[in-house]
Amino acid sequence: MPLLVYQINIALIGISLLLILTSCQNKMLRMQVDNISRENLASYHVGTPDPRLIHSPLGQRMIVCWYLPKQDFNLQDFSIKISIIYGNHTQEDIWYKPRQYCGMYVRALLNEQYFEKCGILTYKSEMYACDQLIKCWKHHLWTELITFDNLDEEEVKDETF
Numbered sequence: 001m002p003l004l005v006y007q008i009n010i011a012l013i014g015i016s017l018l019l020i021l022t023s024c025q026n027k028m029l030r031m032q033v034d035n036i037s038r039e040n041l042a043s044y045h046v047g048t049p050d051p052r053l054i055h056s057p058l059g060q061r062m063i064v065c066w067y068l069p070k071q072d073f074n075l076q077d078f079s080i081k082i083s084i085i086y087g088n089h090t091q092e093d094i095w096y097k098p099r100q101y102c103g104m105y106v107r108a109l110l111n112e113q114y115f116e117k118c119g120i121l122t123y124k125s126e127m128y129a130c131d132q133l134i135k136c137w138k139h140h141l142w143t144e145l146i147t148f149d150n151l152d153e154e155e156v157k158d159e160t161f
Helices: 002-023 042-046 111-117 153-159
Strands: 029-036 059-067 078-086 091-096 102-110 120-129 132-138
Touching (some): 029 132, 059 078
């Protein structure tokens, strides 16, 4: 039985590496969100004892993949802006400076933070070269968050009928 578990783990690692190494080849910029739960643990599927099954993480992870053609761009001129709107209607903007021509950035939202922010609602990423937007990827539900600054409760009560 341990040999079978070892072979399954090797196969899963091989498939994961294949997906990671080839996932950024087709498009310049891509994003996805995955749910994280105990079902993501190999021990859940194989049936091996694992203390993480009892206290497994719960949440989401966002993965941003990019591919920059070396002949067209200088890596030092690049930055990626990742915008996330959470279920509690707050927005977070993350600036990331790629260190490689092809790679990925992973942002995990787990446990208390996941419940506090009510998960990831929508997201987009923008790729900049020399402060100029060159590529944008948006979730199909992406829209700019409407915020009201300096709005007092008294103003709202006065305007309601």
